[in-house]
Every structure is written in C-alpha cells, then in structure tokens.
Amino acid sequence: MKSVCQRGPCCTPISFSWSSGSTGRKKEVRFLTCYQLSNPGRLFDYSAHMEGQIWFLPRSLQLTGFQAYKLRVTHLYQLKQHNILASVGEDEEGINPLVKIWNLEKRDGGNPLCTRIFPAIPGTEPTVVSCLTVHENLNFMAIGKQKSYIVSGKDYPRVELDTHGCGLRCSALSDPSQDLQFIVAGDECVYLYQPDERGPCFAFEGHKLIAHWFRGYLVIVSRDRKVSPKSEFTSRDSQSSDKQILNIYDLCNKFIAYSAVFEDVVDVLAEWGSLYVLTRDGRVHALQEKDTQTKLEMLFKKNLFEMAINLAKSQHLDSDGLAQIFMQYGDHLYSKGNHDGAVQQYIRTIGKLEPSYVIRKFLDAQRIHNLTAYLQTLHRQSLANADHTTLLLNCYTKLKDSSKLEEFIKTKSESEVHFDVETAIKVLRQAGYYSHALYLAENHAHHEWYLKIQLEDIKNYQEALRYIGKLPFEQAESNMKRYGKILMHHIPEQTTQLLKGLCTDYRSSLEGRCDREAPGCRANSEEFIPIFANNPRELKAFLEHMSEVQPDSPQGIYDTLLELRLQNWAHEKDPQVKEKLHAEAISLLKSGRFCDVFDKALVLCQMHDFQDGVLYLYEQGKLFQQIMHYHMQHEQYRQVITVCERHGEQDPSLWEQALSYFARKEEDCKEYVAAVLKHIENKNLMPPLLVVQTLAHNSTATLSVIRDYLVQKLQKQSQQIAQDELRVRRYREETTRIRQEIQELKASPKIFQKTKCSICNSALELPSVHFLCGHSFHQHCFESYSESDADCPTCLPENRKVMDMIRAQEQKRDLHDQFQHQLKCSNDSFSVIADYFGRGVFNKLTLLTDPPTARLTPSLEAGLQRDLLMHSRRGT
Template identity: 30%
Template structure:
C-alpha cells in the first residue's frame, strides 16, 4: 500500500508550551531521560538529579538520585509512588535504584528502597532498552551488545535480587516491552529479529521464541496500550505482534526513528529523506505548515484502523523526546522547545470530514470512538441527505433507516413523496412500524401505498407479522376496509379481540351474512348478544333460519359458543373465512388446529360428561324476551317460531310470560287475518283460541278483548268473557251486533246461571219486528222462564213490552192469564195463613195473661235433673219443671230452668240481634238486590223487627 492511499486530515491542534524560565534549562542539553506517571513529568539529567514537574511545567521537587553517571532510563510505576531510575557510566556497571517518593529522609530526599548493579557480559556496551513489569517483580535490561538481563526479586523491600542473562545475540537490542496476563511475556527486538520470552507463568525458562526474522531500529518498538499488541515500525509499514506471532500491518513507506502509541493513533517520527525531491511531499501542519524543507524531520499521527493521517508536519528541530500525559501528547525538540498536540473535538473532526463528503469515514470514526446512537444517527442522516441530493435514492434510504430512531419521519417521507419513490417510502414506513415510532398517519400512508401497488402479499405480511402490534389497530382496520381488503381487516380485528368490528366487516363490507352468524355464534355470551341485537334485522333478512335459531338458543338460556363451523345456508357464502378467523378466537371457545371438533353430547348414562358440560358452560343473564321483539319486524314466521319456543320453557317469570303469550296471540291473529283461505285462517284462529282457553291464562282480559276486536276474532272475545263470568257482556255483544241467533244461543247457554239475561232478551226481542220474527217462539220461552223464576212481575213485563208497538197483546195473552190465576191462588192461601196466625197469636197472649194473674199448680213428683223423688227443699219454675234445690248450681232471683234455659237464651239472642240491626239499612238493600223474591226479603226484615221506620218502608 503506497503512502498516497492514506487520507490526510488536520485532526490535531498544535500549540507551543510556555515553560517557566526557572524550568526551561531542564529541557536543554543536560536532559538525559524522561518519563511520566501519576500526573507528573519526571526528568533525569546528566548530573544524576531527578526533577519532578507538574502540568504547569514547574519543578515541584528535585533530588540527587545517583552520585556517578547520568540517568539514562526511568520508569514510574502507575498507581504507586515508586520510581525506578537507571544511571550508567561506561567505566562502571549500571546502577538501578527504586525510590519511594512518598517517604522522605531527614534531608528531604525520597527514600531509596533498593539499589542493584546491573550485570552485563561486556561493560563497555551501554543500555539500549529498559522494561519494568507493573508490579516491579521483574526488570528487563537490554544492552547494545545483544544481551538481555532479567532482575528478579523484592526490589521494594530490598530482600535481595537475582540477575540472569536470559538472552544473547550478535545483534544489539533495540527494544523491550512486557505484556502481562495469564503469563508475563517479554518482547525483544533486535536489528534483525523479533522474539518473545516467557518470564513468568507457564513456559518460563524456555528459550526465546522467534516471531519474525526481521528486526527494527532503536526506538521503533512500543506497546499499544489499547490492544496490548506490540507495534513495530519499519521502513515499509507498521506491524503488530502478539503472543502467536505477527498480526495485521499498515503500509506506510518512510524511514522511521520512533514509534509511540497515543490513544487510537500511532505517532511516527520520520527522519529526513535522502532524496526528497523524488518522493511525494507530505502535507504539513502545526509547527511549520509551509512547503517541503529538505532535510526536515516529519512527525505523523496515524489512525491505523481507519487508514487516515490525523496529523503530519515537518519539524524545524529534530525530536528529542515524546511523552503522553494530562490527556495530550507532547513533543520535545533538541532546541528545548515543547509542543502540545491535542486532538480536536469529535464534532470538529466530523465537520472536517463533512466538508470533504467523507461520510463513511465519519461513520466509522464515530463507531470506533463509541459515541451514542443518537450522535451516530445524525451522521447517517447527513450521509443520507448527501446521497439523496446526488440522486442515489436507494442508498440514501439505507442511511435514513439507520437514523430512524431520532429522525423526524416527516422530513424523509416528504422527500420520497416528492420523488414518487413509493418502494423506498414503503421500506421507510415499514421500518417506522418495526421501531414503534409510527403514528396513525404513517399507518394510513403505508396501507395506502400497499393498496396503490395492489401488493396483497406485503399487506398480509405486514398485518400478520408476529410479535407485538407495531401500528395503530383502528387505523389499520379502517384503511383495509376503505381499500377493499376486507379479509385482512377482519383478520386484524379477530386477532386483537375486536369481535364487534369483525362482525361489522362481515356484514357491512363483505356482505357475508351467513359467516357473520357463524362468527357471532363463536363469541362469548355478552359479545354475541350485543352483535346479534345490533344486526338482527339484517341477519333475519338474509339468514332467517340460522338467526332465529341463535335467538331461540340465547333467550332460552342454552347458548354455548360453537366450536365447529356449521354449513351455511345454500344461498349464502361458504364459511372458509369464518373458519380462518375462528382459529384466532380464545382457546376456550375453539379447539384450535387446522380443523375444529366438538365433544359428543353427554347422555343420560354419562353423568360425568353432563357435569363437565355444565361446569364449562358460560353463565350469563338471560335478557327479557321483549328486548328481541323489535328485531322480528317484517318476519312474522320467524317471530312466531321464536315465541313458541320461549313459551314452552318451564319456570318463566310472570312478566315474561305475559309478554310472550300476549305477543304470540297477537301474531296468530295477524297471521290469520292475512290468510285468504278459510281453512288456513281457521287453523291460525284455533291456535289463538287455544292460547286463551283454560284457567290461569297469562294474557290479560283487556288485551284479549282489544286484540280480538281489532282482528274481528269474536270467538276470542266470547271465550274470555265466558271465563271471566261476563255472560251479560257476551249476550249484549250479540245484541249489539243484531245477531239474534247468537243471542238465542248465548241465552240458552248462560240463561240458567244468569237470570238477568231473560230480562235483557225480553227487551231485545221486543226491540224491532225483524228481531221478533227471527226470535220466533223464543219469546214465549223467555216469558215462561220469567214467570217461573219470578224475575219480573206481570206489570213489569207489560211495561217492558209496551215501550214500542212490536209485541201485541195476543202474543202475551197466555202469559197474562196464567199469571192472574196464580195470583188468585196465592191471595187465597195468604188469607188462610193470616187467619191461622191471628188465632195462634190470641192463644199465646191468653196464656201469658193467665201466668201473670192466676196461681199455678205444680204436680210433678220427680226431679227433672236427677230423676229422683222430689223432697224439700224443692224449686218449681213456671214452665212446670221442678228440681231438688241441691240439683241446681245456684238458686237466686235470676235462676232459670236448666231445661228451658238454652232455648230461652237463643230467643233472647235473636231478639237482641234484631234490636242491634234495626238501623242496618245497607244490609237490607244488599239482600234485596241479591234476592229474586224481594217481597220475601221485606217480610223477613219486618218479621225480625228490623224495619221500624216509615222512611225505610218508603225507600223499599
């Protein structure tokens, strides 16, 4: 890969660091080593001093670390106050010291925890590489003669240290790095090889293993803190190594003298090119943004993952040290100047990429950094806008889909509506529904798009998608109905329990009335009743038999949701739709599967099944029958069947019974009235008559009379009046209608029990010559009955017949002669009775007089009580009964004869009652009105002494 394949950007801000004057001398030529840690900068000088510098580049502490030699290497152990320094003088062995910076001696210098003389086979070779394990358990020192020494031991507590040369080669050591984990590995680089050596853990003690037979220069190996891999800089590329060998590589053709890892970047220092005019010039930023300078050192920050140069510049002065601390990268040049390299904010970097339309790189950068989804979506949206402007609508839609979570849908929808890209629009709307961000309008638009394309398969997959509902249910159903997709609308409504809407669709849209009836029959009782009443008239008009059947079952309390599809009526649609919809109903109503089955009905010999059916049957309150009456308007046949079924049910409440029988009676009469054939009419009238026959008829008399009169059903009126004892009304109905023969029949039938009918018949027969002629000899029979029963006196009969000139004296001559003879006989009989009563009265009065004025002789010899012979003392009564005094309970002035006493008490009680009832005129009138012999009543009242006033007589 050539250098020109790397895109270059200015993602880093470079600024010079102003070092205080009292500290600037430390960064000059005397500086021999540098390290960072614990938010401080540690400087080692040639005179053996260590200076600790803060983020403001001020020295806060200095101490003499080594008495001889310069400090060439330092390492601050992160998270601790430990500092490792190595000073060397080619005339002596290098000295390694461990310092505790948090512990001071009396002179103010830190405490030296341990001192170790580093061994080397040949002293005249300097230390070229230095590495420390994080827990300070091991220190690796590499020399220019190709040997590596490992120092092991407790360097913190100075409990002794062991040294061993673990590696020797003919090439100088150019770099050492440690990698901790399950095992601790030491990576060794020479000028010709890359090796790994296990210094702790499994495999320790084995010889170094060669990873590659190509080495690197001094300072060209570093540890990638992000990945834990080893980075090697060579002239052609940057290589990565791990425990298993070489990994990925990144081509970057240039000589390199230093490599460092800073965040996601690899910092490279490249020496001047021998022939710069032949190569391509690097872009220059930061310190010297001018053109190429012959012999200039370049400093470059690479993003090896995304393959771009974040920063590149030509350095005026060569690099002396690079260090990372306080979140930034610093570069120290040989002339003592320090430059700070601070990465620009993400938004600034993204804006740079936007300017160059590098949206894919911007997305990759954002994902690598790990920014939140909302920020990434903003990049996707910008990329989509860019692609849309270029006319790449499909790819632009993919970006809009990625940014769907925080993009205003209307912005995208409006664009694709304008360009008539309906397929892209469908894709976006579907994704909106999948993310739960769709509104009612979005659902409407999506369904409209499906309808416009007539894409039934997509519509089906959309509404039948598994999982939770991703759109507004009511809107989806409404749009399917508007677009004519009734089956899909019914499916949605059924799946989500909108049973009322399913019935609406089947009836109002699909016109599948038979299927609607079957679907209703699968619902629970409450839902079934609601839908049945709502569409009763429509269903009765198209499916009268099945609809009437469900009415009968429901209103008799026997409704059970069906679990099998009944065959539709021949003229109606098939039931495949309702079968498919039924599969979505709750399992307690449908047995499920490809087909449904019903359990065989329990028989009398299977009480277990009967009990199970009773337990499984849904309980519901049976509505009043009258609530269903209005549904059967214009359907008399079905209505009569419904009423007949309900009237046969036992245990009907009284109000329901009255409604059912009254309505059924009316329907029978209405049906009979519409029949032209006499036989059919008589059959329906017989049914009506049967309803009102017998006792305890639930239909009120007034209703029967009214309905019979409206339908001209005279037999009904007659029957009811007869049952109610209204015989007079029956007779008068015939006379009012001038039906003489009917009146005669009623007279013969009811006359013996209702004598008043004869009096009414006499008046009716004498009302006109035509009626008299129709009556014939019946007038004579009426007169005889009146005479026999004494209903009217002859004078009253004459008065009744004399109201008009219809009946002549010749017709009543026989009646009058018979009456006169009978009255003569009664007069003679009454005279004899009077004479007898007078004689008897006189005899009684004489007896009373004798008892009060003459002595009485008692001749009785025996006691009337005990039957023994009378002896003194004896008690005699005027009634001629005698008793022993001892046989009587008491003897005083009021003593009564035990034999005659009860009879006398009865007579006195009768007399007292006569006295008490003397003023009861109402009682007299009542008896007078009820009795046929009114004169006998009067004589009886006089005989009892009740009638005492002349006013009462006058009233009688």
C-alpha cells in the same frame, strides 16, 4: 486510512520552550534517559538525567531536581495511589543497579526522603535492568533484566503470537475501547495482538521510533525521507536532515486525526489532558484535542458524514445528536440525487425525526419505492399512526406489489402487528383488495368489517352466514341483528335455521366436543321478529319452532304467531284449510299464553273478525256482559238464555238485562220471557213492580205472561207478613215476661238454694260465690274458671253474644248517621257512596245468634240491655 487534513481535526498544537528553573536558559535535551508521568492531579512529571539526576516538571514548566545517583538513572515508576517514587540507577560502574524508594511527601535537606535502598538484581554479575513496575499495595515489585531464563514452563505455557518484535519504545497498550490490545509498531505495519491471538494490522510506512496510546488514538513517531511536509515545528535550514513525522491515528474510525513534522523527537508524553512532544532542542510541544462538536463541524464542512457518525459513536454521543447527523447526511445524499442512500439515513432517524419531514421529501420527488421502505421501517418499530398505515398501503397498491402487501399484513401473531388493523382494512377495501382486507378482518377479529365486505362488496351471503355461525354467542347475536334482514332477503331458509339455533341452544361451530357438552346460550327470540318483515312463511316457521322447543319464549312470539294464524285464516278460501287454521288459532288461544295480554289477543281477534276467539276471550276474561251483548246483537235468543244460565250465579244482572232485552222485542218471545221470570222469581232478583214496568214496554206482552209470577209473588208476601206478625207477638210476650222478672229482682229478696257447684257438680261448701242468675260456685272453682270477678262463668258466653249484638247495632246506627251526614255535605254524592261500597259497609252483617231465616233484628232500647243480660243469666 484516510487523512483528514495536514493538521487533522483532532488536535491543536501549542509550542513552548523548556527552561531550567535555575538559569532560565534554553538547554538542549541530550542526556535524558527515562520519563515517568504522575497521576492525574499531581503537580509534577519526572525525568531522569544521564548524570544521575531526577527532574520535576510541574504544570508551570519550571524544572527542579536533585541528585539521586552518582552515574545515571535508568528507570522511574510513580505509584498511582501513593506519593512514592521508585527508581533504578547506578552509583558505580561494573556493579548491579540499585533500587531506591523516595517518599515525596517527606524532605531530607530539601530533597525527597530516600526510605530504602537495595540491589535491583541479586548476585555479583552485572546485569542491565530492562523494565520496572510496582504493585499499588506496596507488597510487590517487578524488575526485568536483559539476561533471564524461565525456571518452569509447566504452569505458564508460552504462546507465540509472532516471530518478530519491535524496537525500544515502539510498543503500547490500548485502552478498553480497543479491548486492551498490545500494539507493536514495525517499519512496515502496525500490529495489534490479543492475549491468545493476533489481531488486525495497519500498513503505516516509515521507520517507527515511538509508539504511544492516548485517549483512543495511536500516536506514531516515524522517520521517512520521502515525506517532508511543511511544519511550524521545523527550522528553515533543516530540510536536508532527516525529519520525524508524528501521526495520530483514530483506529476505530480509520482516519488520521493529526500529522506534523518535528525535529529530533525525544519522547511523546500524555499529561493534564494533553499530548506533549519533547524535542531535542529543548522545546515541549503541547497537542490539545479539540472538542467533539468542533470535530463534527469540520467533518460536516468536508461532507465526511460517515466519519462524523463513527466519531460521534466513539464519543458516545446521545441518540438525539446521532439522529441530527443522520438527518444532515440524508439531506446531503438527497440533494446529490442519491435517494436510496438518503432514505437509509432517514430510516436511522426514526423515533427522533418527525416522519412528515421525510414523507414530504419523497412524496414531492415521486419516489414511491423509497417512501415505502421508510414507512415499512416506521411500522416495524411500532411508531406509525393511522395516516402512515394508509399511506403505506396506498404505496403498495400503486406499485401493485402484492407480495410486499401480503408480507406486510400476514403476520404470525398479534404481537407482530405494527399497524392499525382497522385503518388497513379500510384502505384495502377502498382500493379493491377485498381478499387482503378479509384476511386482516378475519385474523384480527374485526367481525363487523369482515361481514360488511362479504355482504356489501363481494355479495357472498353464504360465506357471511357461515362466518356468523363461527362467532361467539354475543358477537353472533349482535351481527344477526345488524345483517339479518339482508341475509333473510337472499338466503331465507339458511338464515332461519341459524336464528332457530341462536335462540334455543347456540354453540359456535368452532367449539370442541367438551364445549358442546356444556349448556348453550339463548338469544331473545322476540328481538329477531323484525328480520322477517318480508318473509311471513319463514316467520311462521320460526315462531312455531320457538313455541314448541321453548315454551317459555317471550310473549311477543305468541302474539305474533296468533296474528299470523289469524291473517292466514282470514285470507284463506279453501274451507278445509280454513277449518284447520281455525283450529290452530283456537288451540293457541287455549294454550294459556294470553292471560296477561288479554286485551291484545282480543283486539287481534276483533280485527280479523274471529268471533269464536272473541267469545272465548270474553268468557276467559269474565266479560259476561260482552258475551250477552254479542248474542243480543246477533239476535241469538237461545244463546242469551244459555249465557244467563251459565253465568247468572256470577253476575245476576244478566237476567235483568235479558228481561229488558226480550221486553223491547216486538216478536213473540213469551217462551224466553217466561224462562227469565221463573229464574228471577226463584232468586228474588227484582221487585215485582220493576218487572211489571219492564214488561210494559213490550206491546205484545199480555197479563197472562206475568200472571203466574204475580200470583206466586203475592202469596209469598202474604206468608211473610203472617210470619212477621207472629214473631212480633212472640217478642212482645217475651219482653213482658223479662220486665216482670226484673221487677221481682228489684222488689223482693233473692234466695240462693243451690246445693251443688255449677262447675265441679260437688256439694257446695263455704266459701262460695253466688250470682243472681242462680248459679253458685266454690270459691276456688270460680277463681280457676272465671275470666272476670263480676261475671258468671256459666252465663258469660251467652251474655257475650248479646253484648256483641248490642254493640253491632250501636255501631251500625252510628255508621248510618255518619253516612247520612257526609252524603248531605258532599258535592259529589256518587263518590261518597262508591267509597262506602268499597269499604263493604253495605254488606249484610251476619251474627252467630241470627237464625238462618232471620231478617234484620230490631234495635233494642238502651234501657233494656242490662235487663236482657240478667234475664239471660237466670234462664240459664
């Protein structure tokens, strides 16, 4: 037990006299027998006199009392929750003591009211009372006596903790901070006991007189002739007498908080937050505990930081206050050169003290070991940032402590990681610890860093490709896009195989059997084409694989494959190989994959002068004009005729172009000209005059070439003229006849002689309906079948056809007038004509009444429409 100082840091002594309330004279305390402290907040302490008096001592220290017993008072007990005092005393010699209960709130002649009196111990044999206590519920009272025995030990077994006890007033009970231990003060040691075992002991010398517990302190009053320290509580002429030493021990922190010498201590009392020492000379000495901050400052001045820490903990100082003590302790040790001890104190400040304060100290002192220990703890408490991680790893690398480095990075689970993994990977990579960096990257799924180290630092391309094959689909896809070119340059075959799997049915190599049965994922194969920029052979293998395994591959796959095949065909010298490549290219074009990108495939074929592909694409795109021009450029006369024969039905202008082409040739092309003219004549594609004008440009063409054509044309025109004249004559006769019938209808009456209904063919009965056309109907038949009251049901279909024809002619005439008007008023005549063409205005209007060989029907006069309708009805 260390003594802090003579007085100690914990108590401040105050000395004052105890004077009587009546006389005010100092009196020697000689006959006090017992003391009882009141509860906190009460106004009095109580003391009993050998003369049977009970004294009240208020905080003002003015004594008042009353006579309770005739002889003496031996025991007092004040209840904590009630203002009731219990006392034990004697009124006569040779009889058992009496117990008296005093109500301090009620008065009887100025004294407290005695509410009850009864013998302390039943029986007539006098017995001395040794102790007294009362339960707070006022139902139980315990009185101890010197002569007693155990009635039954069955339910209450005796546990002997020690064979010796202590003197009167040399025991105490500690508070909960010391687990409510029973304290026994012997002459050689102070023993602590728990209910079932013996606790620690402390070697405090001296004959113990009083033991008391106060606020976590053990107060011991002892007599020791060897020790006679100077004290303000001793008189100058009392050095020869036995002195009593009062020591206050802090058992938790193990130091003497206070020590002083007193003369004839009567008792030690605790009340009103202070410790009072009552001496025989009538003085009361008050010892007041200093506040925690004052205690700590005194300990700091003496550099007793361990005691200060223990004291702060016992006083439940907050974490900020403790951290401040740890920092001061660390600074003290650091100034003394004890860096190992200092770093341990700084570690205890983590979470409160800024780490840079500690880091700067050990960086300046070049104490890498101590700095490493601090940073390790900082990481374990998950309070480190990226800079701290960088610094710690640099410490490991400078110390070349691979074991510590591996212990730091090789954690069992993600929850145990107390540092920024990405920062650690960067530092380890920069320091050349590639294996450690790879371990972190792989275990913490930093795939990009793992691949970057493998490819850029270690150059282990096989391992990098294997690692990508283990990744989930999305990550494998992104990393192949990022590092695919490097891998393709060094290991093209293996990279191509991985890309094939990635774009068809990818499954990670880590997937189990159940996962492999599920459908895989597919990447967009077109996005990986740039990876093969310098590997055309692998690119062709990749594209052919994708076109075979995955026919619905993106269009870019087929475009690139076509380009590769055309390049190989163009640069190939071997005829047999060239023929094979030619067949592959044509097969790809005929696969139907270039319908939507016709122009791109055509450009590729033209760039590589692949004429068969060009002609095929022209034909698929119905570009018959381009096919014709191609054969014309190459003077392939027979192919020109073939193109016209094959596609002339879809594009009749091909024959006109062929005629113009052969007409411009100076060679003898009579055979081809004759074939063209024959088709033009059969299909009536050109007017004869235009044919003659076209052939007039050829100096080698003679009249014999077109003689047969002209003769046949003239004969057909003559026949057509004769047919038209005959038709005109027939129309005139028909018109004359119809006019005569109309005139008859207007001038003479119409007799209805029909006897049968034109609908049901039954005998006609009234009421009936008759029409000028000659049809008659029952009224009920007419109402059932007629669509209009003014029209004959039998003649209505034919009349409707005539009316439709008339309306069509009128509409066509109006449309012609509107077209002529817009054409004259517009500045861009071509746009007007194109607009009418787009609306199909110039298409031939076909009527159901037209005969197959009929031409355009002449317009009818407006006045003949009604007559023509009536004639049609009568004819029916």
